[in-house]
Amino acid sequence: MTIETLSATGKLKPQLVWRKWTTVKLSELYKFFGIILHMCLVKKPKLSDYWSTNPVLQSSFAAKCLPRDRFLLILRMLHLVDNATYIPKNQVGPDLILKVRPIFDRCVTQSGKAYKPGENITIDEGISPFRGRLSFRVYMKIKPHKYGVKFFVLYESGYVLNCEIYSGNQSNADNSILHIVDRLCLSFHNKGHTLYMARFYTSPDLLDYLWGKRTEAVGTVQKNRKGLPRDLVGQKLKKK
Structure with a gap:
C-alpha cells in the first residue's frame, strides 16, 4: 500500500x-x-x-x-528495483542481492569496458568488511577484515575486469570453482590470456578446460587436489 x-x-x-x-x-x-x-x-x-x-x-x-x-x-x-520481483529465500531461485543488483551490475559492466588488459590477468577473492546481519556474510581468517561480503574478482594491475558477489548456497548460481572462473573469464576466452590464480582455484580439470578456451593458467596446487597424477604427487620439485 x-x-x-x-x-x-x-x-x-x-x-x-x-x-x-x-x-x-x-x-x-x-x-x-x-x-x-x-x-x-x-x-x-x-x-x-x-x-x-x-x-x-x-x-x-x-x-x-x-x-x-x-x-x-x-x-x-530509495529503491533500485521493483519489490514485486522479490523472491523470498525459502522459495526457488532467490536473488539475495536483488535490491542492489542493477547498480552493482552497471558498475561491473562499465569497469570492464573502461580498461583493456594485457596478456596476464588474475583471479582472486576479496572481502568487503561488514558485521551486520546478512545470511551470506562470511568469515575469512587470512583476510585483514575477517567478517564481511566475499567477492570473486578478475583483475589486472589492480583494475577490476569482472566481479561477482558470493551469496552462498541459497542462490541459483553454481559456485563450483570451474563455473566461477568460467563466468568471470567469459569475455576473455580464446584471446590468448594467461590466468594467474591461487591454490583455491587450481585443479587439473580447470587447467584442461582453460586450455580448450585458448587460455593458459599459472597457479599453486595442493598435493591432495583431486585429479593430480600420482607420479607428480610423489615428486620433490627443485627450487629455482
Whole structure:
C-alpha cells in the first residue's frame, strides 16, 4: 500500500514524518547523492550530525542541499528495483542481492569496458568488511577484515575486469570453482590470456578446460587436489 493511499484513507497518524512525503524531483536526487559523497569524505558519528548546529560538529554542505528530514525520507524510501520481483529465500531461485543488483551490475559492466588488459590477468577473492546481519556474510581468517561480503574478482594491475558477489548456497548460481572462473573469464576466452590464480582455484580439470578456451593458467596446487597424477604427487620439485 502506498503512502498516498494510506494518507487518503486516514491511516497515517498526524505526527508521522511520512505525512511530509512528496514526489522526489530529479534535482533532489542529485543533491541526495551529493550528500552521500560528502559523507564519504567527512566522517561524523551519526547521520543527524551533518545537520547539527553545534559549532564542534557543524558543516554547512548537507543543510544547504536538503533539509535533514527530507534526506532521511529519501534514504528510507530509495529503491533500485521493483519489490514485486522479490523472491523470498525459502522459495526457488532467490536473488539475495536483488535490491542492489542493477547498480552493482552497471558498475561491473562499465569497469570492464573502461580498461583493456594485457596478456596476464588474475583471479582472486576479496572481502568487503561488514558485521551486520546478512545470511551470506562470511568469515575469512587470512583476510585483514575477517567478517564481511566475499567477492570473486578478475583483475589486472589492480583494475577490476569482472566481479561477482558470493551469496552462498541459497542462490541459483553454481559456485563450483570451474563455473566461477568460467563466468568471470567469459569475455576473455580464446584471446590468448594467461590466468594467474591461487591454490583455491587450481585443479587439473580447470587447467584442461582453460586450455580448450585458448587460455593458459599459472597457479599453486595442493598435493591432495583431486585429479593430480600420482607420479607428480610423489615428486620433490627443485627450487629455482
